[in-house]
Amino acid sequence: MKKVMKLIMAVVVCSSVVFGSVYAQTNPKLSDPEIASVAVVANQIDINYAKIAETRSKNADVLQFAQTMSNDHAAVIKQAVALVTKLGVTPKDNAVSQKLLSDAEKTKKVLLSKSAKSFDKAYIDNEVAYHKAVIGAIEGLLIPESQNAELKKLLQDIVPALKAHLAHAEMVQKMFLKK
Amino acid sequence: MIDHIRLRGIIIAYLFFCILLKSCTTPEENNINPPVSDSTILSHEKSGPVIDTVEIKGMMFQPVEVTVHKGDTIIWVNHDLFTHCVTEEKTKAWTSSKIESGATWKMVVENSADYFCAIHQVMKGKIVVE
Numbered sequence: 530m531k532k533v534m535k536l537i538m539a540v541v542v543c544s545s546v547v548f549g550s551v552y553a554q555t556n557p558k559l560s561d562p563e564i565a566s567v568a569v570v571a572n573q574i575d576i577n578y579a580k581i582a583e584t585r586s587k588n589a590d591v592l593q594f595a596q597t598m599s600n601d602h603a604a605v606i607k608q609a610v611a612l613v614t615k616l617g618v619t620p621k622d623n624a625v626s627q628k629l630l631s632d633a634e635k636t637k638k639v640l641l642s643k644s645a646k647s648f649d650k651a652y653i654d655n656e657v658a659y660h661k662a663v664i665g666a667i668e669g670l671l672i673p674e675s676q677n678a679e680l681k682k683l684l685q686d687i688v689p690a691l692k693a694h695l696a697h698a699e700m701v702q703k704m705f706l707k708k
Numbered sequence: 709m710i711d712h713i714r715l716r717g718i719i720i721a722y723l724f725f726c727i728l729l730k731s732c733t734t735p736e737e738n739n740i741n742p743p744v745s746d747s748t749i750l751s752h753e754k755s756g757p758v759i760d761t762v763e764i765k766g767m768m769f770q771p772v773e774v775t776v777h778k779g780d781t782i783i784w785v786n787h788d789l790f791t792h793c794v795t796e797e798k799t800k801a802w803t804s805s806k807i808e809s810g811a812t813w814k815m816v817v818e819n820s821a822d823y824f825c826a827i828h829q830v831m832k833g834k835i836v837v838e
Contacts, residue, residue, distance in 0.1 A: 697829055
């Protein structure tokens with residue numbers, strides 16, 4: 530039981546510290562191409578988590594949430610790609626996006642190690658923590674540092690969606706707490 | 709003959725009295741409109757069903773609550789990047805199915821209802837039929 534709890538905590542902590550630790554340790558100054566890269570990577574990571582949920586979960590609420598994450602984050606990537614294409618900007622790999630990817634890889638392993646019984650709660654707990662971290666990073670780092678007005682507006686426009694995702698994840702999380 | 713003359717006299721006196729009474733009222737009194745509620749009802753009856761618009765933007769239904777008359781039409785316009793839907797919340801009695809980004813959906817309202825986006829379940833709205 531202790532081991533299970535440790536694993537759940539690992540998933541939650543892993544996600545919540547991703548943006549915070551990168552920001553605190555490196556205090557990055559990001560260019561617009563780097564911000565575009567971080568935005569695309571952060572969205573792709575949540576699509577990847579959703580794909581894991583779609584193969585591992587049998588819970589209708591979790592599957593519906595995962596499907597929504599997959600569709601919405603794909604829509605954001607599509608919009609970001611359209612914008613950088615229009616601006617003639619190539620997303621540039623950087624320390625923040627690399628750290629995001631390496632931490633996401635660890636989280637993926639933790640999620641895949643879950644039993645069918647404990648997967649749903651672990652996935653939703655991670656979604657709550659991940660969305661909190663992403664909202665914090667977009668509002669505290671990406672929006673303030675973006676120079677291009679259209680890029681800044683795109684980032685501002687996706688914040689309400691991320692907050693709705695967070696509220697949705699917390700709603701599903703409460704269902705697990707009741708059980 | 710005398711009765712006929714007398715009747716004409718009474719009618720003329722009555723008309724004179726009415727004109728006199730009318731001229732004694734103030735201009736403001738002459739311009740008094742019918743009560744607002746009557747006017748609204750008359751206008752609604754004359755113009756028929758009304759079309760109301762609910763905008764979907766920023767992951768919200770705006771306005772959240774819309775008050776209509778039975779038979780009015782509501783059009784939902786999706787301004788968001790994301791696909792939404794409009795679904796009756798309690799029994800799923802009706803649904804728009806998917807409303808893609810930039811698309812619209814309309815419905816003739818029969819009853820009051822709480823509704824939500826079944827895709828983003830924290831998005832909620834309300835229809836009140838007067």
